[in-house]
Amino acid sequence: MDTTANSTELTGIAGWAVELMERLGGLGAGIAIALENLFPPLPSEVILPLAGFTASRGRFSLAEVLLWTTLGSVVGALALYGFGVALGRDRLRRIVDRLPLVRLSDLDRTEAWFARHGDKAVFFGRMIPIFRSLISIPAGVERMPLGRFTLLTTAGSLLWNTVFVLAGYFLGENWHRVEDYAGVLQKLVIVGVLAGLTVWLVLRLRQLRGERRATIG
Template identity: 65%
Template sequence: MDPVTLALPQEPAGGVAGWAADLVDAMGGPGAGLAIALENLFPPLPSEVILPLTGFAAGQGAVSLASALFWTTLGSVAGADALYWIGMLFGRERMHALWARLPLVRASDLERTEAWFARHGTKAVLLGRMVPIFRSLISVPAGLERMPLPVFLGLTALGSLAWNSVLVLAGYWLGDQWDTVGTYVGLLSKVVLLLVLTAIALYVVVRFRSRNPRAQHRRVS
């Protein structure tokens, strides 16, 4: 098959889409997989750009649709596996030692988090692969808690295949309008990030008030 050059009229040549398009042009499906593996390790690289672009490439014949889904899922699993081993090597003892030095937190908070992950870790890993931002982060606590590696890889593959399929197929069907996918998924990512930051802010406020005797005295008065 003759090489196919992807047309990206709405994306600057030096942007993420141009970089991903170059990888797919040069390497085909493995290039898309490499881009997604790097996206897992460096979340600022947006999957909402890379995956629809890969679907668009499949629509233009640069790569088959089956190859696009296989390699992007393999790349997701490879990137998640690297983060899993980072969590595994860092270890629970170091995490507890680091946690003990942080302000406004207690050891019991971490213990409750570990207990929650022990009960719901499989669902967290599976569904977390479909949630922006948490797609990468969920791999680290899985390693910290030493989730069995075959279970982790299997759940990661299933969750990644579901997420990747939605975005790759959207780019495949939308054709040269593939970039509209990124607009909506990017908005979802911002909403998730805002909710997380709000939850953190509320947590800090509650912790600060619980440790501030004056605030407690005012509440009693």
């Protein structure tokens, strides 16, 4: 089965990605990953193994797909970093100040955490579903040096992309098995985030009730 036949059998995001890679080669894989960074619902866990499979069929080389997908990751991350810079710390504080249940002290603690762990957050964040897109925005807001942000993003993206591209390359027509395992990881991350938000919300509501009682008393 060649890639042309494969693209006719695939539908949705997978079919779109294959068509893009068939038309543009490695550049198409890079564009798909850049868009995945900007629109997290586009799953890199599908696009990357599929790019590896396409490379195994000789459409382009393995080195080429790794180069283009990593470049796409960096371009997408830089776009979101630029959004964070444009948003700015002062504007973000004004937005947070208007949000219910959120205080500026929460933002202050977040900024302090990012100041201590920003490098690790950017590097390892490239390997966590959903967060690999979102982490670029606080990096821009906090004005992390652009060179350091780009280096950390490139290193983290190259590691993540290599694992999934190689999996698709060696699994061949069974590349879709990667999605099953990656889907479990993504679900665990989402459940963890929702659990954390739930705990935070419960604690914050209790705190507000306590303050209200103290004021009335």
